[in-house]
Amino acid sequence: MRVRPKKHLGQHFLTDLNIAQNIAGALTGLGYKDVLEVGPGMGVLTQYLLQTDYTIHAIEVDEESIDYLQDNYPKLKSNLVFGDFLKCDLANQFPSPLAIIGNFPYNISSQILFKTIENRERVPEFVGMFQKEVAERICEPPGSKSYGILSVLTQSFYETEYLFNVNRFVFNPPPKVASAVLRLRRKENIKLDCDERLYFQVVKTAFQQRRKTLRNSLKTFSLPANLKEDTIFGQRPEQLGVSDFVRITNLIAHDAFSA
Numbered sequence: 001m002r003v004r005p006k007k008h009l010g011q012h013f014l015t016d017l018n019i020a021q022n023i024a025g026a027l028t029g030l031g032y033k034d035v036l037e038v039g040p041g042m043g044v045l046t047q048y049l050l051q052t053d054y055t056i057h058a059i060e061v062d063e064e065s066i067d068y069l070q071d072n073y074p075k076l077k078s079n080l081v082f083g084d085f086l087k088c089d090l091a092n093q094f095p096s097p098l099a100i101i102g103n104f105p106y107n108i109s110s111q112i113l114f115k116t117i118e119n120r121e122r123v124p125e126f127v128g129m130f131q132k133e134v135a136e137r138i139c140e141p142p143g144s145k146s147y148g149i150l151s152v153l154t155q156s157f158y159e160t161e162y163l164f165n166v167n168r169f170v171f172n173p174p175p176k177v178a179s180a181v182l183r184l185r186r187k188e189n190i191k192l193d194c195d196e197r198l199y200f201q202v203v204k205t206a207f208q209q210r211r212k213t214l215r216n217s218l219k220t221f222s223l224p225a226n227l228k229e230d231t232i233f234g235q236r237p238e239q240l241g242v243s244d245f246v247r248i249t250n251l252i253a254h255d256a257f258s259a
Helices: 017-025 063-072 074-079 106-118 132-139 149-157 196-208 242-258
Strands: 034-038 055-060 080-082 098-103 125-131 158-166 179-186
Touching: 017 098, 017 179, 055 063, 055 074, 063 074, 063 080, 074 080, 098 106, 106 125, 106 132, 106 149, 125 132, 132 149, 132 158, 132 179, 149 158, 149 196, 149 242, 196 242
Parallel strands: 034 055, 034 098, 055 080, 098 125
Antiparallel strands: 125 179, 158 179
């Protein structure tokens, strides 16, 4: 029995065993013993994860893949979950700290990353394959055209490492784009020195009109004239790092509190 790749699920099954082994080997084990694989498919990565000392869990939304994994990887036992990772309650299903790993469907890869960020208190490490362009964006420093919302929000809480590229012809079926693998390791201090909810709003709003200066892109926050005069509001969002956005958030929050 083999699993048919399903287009509506964005399935592209990795066929290169060396790459699968390298992805599994990218885990460091710092701060966790449990690992959750998202979308194991036919288990090309799973087989190497099961050779480690970690406790391996897997979540899969494709029923055909679930049947295949149960038949071929009995070691998963009760740690194989039939469900959608994006709807999974990580806090209840996985009470211990865990790493997240996977060859992610490109159509939901950013959502997987955002869910990881939301659950950062229980996810000390993350290793995943993304579309190359998205992986570059996540790891990009300020000042680049690729630098954006994903870059800032990920780098707010994780150290990012671009590990290696993956040719599109090592998948079945081959995707139309190249891929890359990255690793995220949670920073020691994941509490920002600002209102984090407002921080997320500021970052997302700023990059919605990335070609404009913050003075114009953040108009919805009704900035007073004296605040707009601060030189930081004369810059564009791609010029600013995490600490800059923390400062902007605090300036906006202070103004709202003072009003």
